[in-house]
Amino acid sequence: MNVTPDHRDDVYQTGLRATNRALTRRQALLGGAAVAMSAALAACGSSNSSGTTSAGETAGAAASPSRGGRIRAAFAGGGAQETLDPHRANLFLEGSRSKMIFEKLADYGDDMAAVPRLAEEWSHNDELTEWTVKLRQATFHDGSPVTADDVLYSYARIVDPDEGFRARANLEMLDIAKSAAVDERTVRLVLSRPYAEFPNSMAAFGAFIVPSGAEEFADPIGSGPFRFEEWTPGSSLGLVSFDDYWEGRPYIDELEYLITNEETARINALLGGQVEYAHDISPASGQSHQDRDGVIFINLPNSGMNGFVMKVDRAPFDDPDVRRALFLLTNRQELVDAAIGGAGTIGNDLFGQGYEYYADHIPQRELDLDEATRLIEKAGASGAEITIDTADVGTGMVASASVFADQMRAAGLNVTVNNRDGGTYWSDILTEGHLATFRSGGMPIESHISQRLLSTSSTNATRWQRPEFDARYQEAISTADAGIRAEIYHELQETLHEEGGLAVWGFADWIVATGSKVHGVQPSPANSLDWARFDKVWVA
Structure with missing residues (x-):
């Protein structure tokens, strides 16, 4: 599965109150099995009150970290064309491998707020156009120190317009020509405009620091917790622990990534003892193997957002009443149960539940079919012909379209599903x-x-274009006061919740599986620092 900033990077609340309408045929067929699957997943290994399982809790919480041993990790891959160039990383496999070999100045915590990594600290001028970053004492695998020149080289490489590297869009405001090293461990980064959230750019997927002058990555040198040993493109990558890693030597001695594209093959490799860690496991596999000895299933809450995009610039969704009707007719719990096997929580038509700046003060929207039907009639849209586009490009995509079509029909809309x-x-x-x-x-x-x-956003699938919205966003990122920024972000989310074009029905847990001797795997969301991270994991 690809990790992109637009959608696939990528895969909380209580259930909705019971609806007073009769179950549709699809609910009757899917609902019971999905709820059973969700309950089965919660029973896999041990779990806390949220149903989230962590390796520490399930595989001997009292076990102290021990050193030595090897972990073999199975991921889906990209074939023989895959790369170890961290600036070209796009797959989840490549994301995990890159952060084990390389480091960024910052990374994302579980709430998607930037936390320091190679950057020991950062500060900005009053105008938010200059950021001074102090580097911690860190060493590359060849023994050379990580310096300000390495940062400048890496960022210049990333923003090269001829390359199209993954993090270029995140660093497009960086003026490399004006940026400079203050000393060996201090770099001043100059921006072309005020940007209070520049730490997000330092933490962006693919914004890794490489040694100055590095162009070839068949035998990569980084400053991460593991050193390169051997690589067979499309098959495996072998790494060994780096004794001089700034955060401390990893517990394990060896880490091997194995490419296994079929999910069933990954779980079977774990069951057969060929690997100790299997990434991206389906709820169905969790249910099937919940009683197997020696296997732990770990939910990674809030790893993926699921929803529908309405184009607000064309009928019938150019009418705010029709958009509000779709928000109200959405049975979120049914979608969570049927489309993602119950492995997740319902959404509230906003992105980023549990993340920094999320507007959790907005009440959970509940199902109101009568009001949805009234709004559709008011808009003159009863019986309107609507097509839901979908494709088999991620867990729950096609299933959610089928379920949602039934929900929309119950409100008087004539809906078809188009598989693209x-x-x-x-x-x-x-x-x-x-x-x-x-x-x-x-x-x-x-x-x-x-x-x-934003009106200028390159991946604006809802076609939401509001100059006043754009202006408020610019106010937020030009404001140094985090409290004021939070107020503006909340205001923007209130607007989107009321009249936006993104209907967020759920947040999916991802599931990984480990052998029972593996400890320390954190239940952190995908794309965060502690997701798919092996330097803090041990075998006992």
């Missing part, structure tokens, strides 16, 4: 159609707004 070509789906829905299934991995709420909801 998965290879072009994400680019197609940016300009085509009226309503489409959508999903996203983790990113800061500010990044979600800037990349998807």
Whole structure:
């Protein structure tokens, strides 16, 4: 599965109150099995009150970290064309491997707020156009220190307009020509405009620091917790622990990534003892193997957002009443149960639940079919022909379209489902159609707004274009006071909740599985610092 900032990066609340309408045929067929699957997942290993399982809790919480041993980790991969160049990383496999070999100045915590990594600290001028970053004492695998020149080289490489590297969009405001090293461990980064959220750019997927002059990555040198040993593209990557890692030597001696594209093959490799860690496991596998000895299933809450995008610039969704009707007719719990096997929580039509700046003061929207039907009639849209575009490009995408079609029909709409070509789906829905299934991995709420909801955003699938909205966003990122920024972000989310074009029905847990001797795997959301991180994991 690809990790992109737009959607796939990428895969909380209580259930909705019971609806007073009769179950549809699809609910009757899917609902019971989905709820049973969700309960089975919660029973996998031990779990806390939220149903989230952590390796520490399930595989001997009292066990102290021990050193030595090897972990073999199975991920889906990208074939023989995959790369170890961290600036070209795009897959989840490549994201995990890159952060084990390399480091960024910052990374995302579980709430998608930037936390320092190679940067020991940072500060900015009053205008938010200059950021001074003090580097911690860290060493590359060849023994050379990480310096300000390495940062400048890495960022200059990333923003090269001829390359199209992954993090270029996150660093597009950086003026490399004016940026400079203050001393060996201090770098001043000059921006072309005020940007209070620049730490998000330092933490962006792919914004890794490489040695100055590095161009070839077949035998990569980084400053991360593991050193390169051997690599067979499309098959495996072998790493060994780095004794001089700034945060301390990893507990394990060896880490091996194995590419296993089929999910069933990954779980079978774990069951057969060929690997100790299997990434991206389905709820069905969790249910099937919940009673197997020697296997622990770990939920990673809030790893993916699921929803529908309505194009607000074309009928019938150019009418705010029709958009509000869709918000109200959405049975979120049914979608969570049927589309993602109950492995997740319902949404409230906003991105970023649990993240920094999330507007959790907005009451949970509940199902109100009568009001939805009234709004549709008021808008003159009863019986309107609506097509839901979807594609098999992520867990729950096609299933959610089928379930939602039934929910919309119950409110008097005439709905069909159109299965598009998965290879072009994400680019197609940016300009085509009226309503489409959508999903996203983790990113800061500010990044979600800037990349998807401004008039100039390149991935604005809802076609939301409001000059006053754009102006308020610019106010937020030009304001040094975090409290004022939070107020503005909340205001923007209130507007989107009332009349936006993104209907967020749920947040999916991802599931990983480990052998029972593996400890320390954290239940952190995808794309965060502690997701798929092996330097703090041990075998006992």
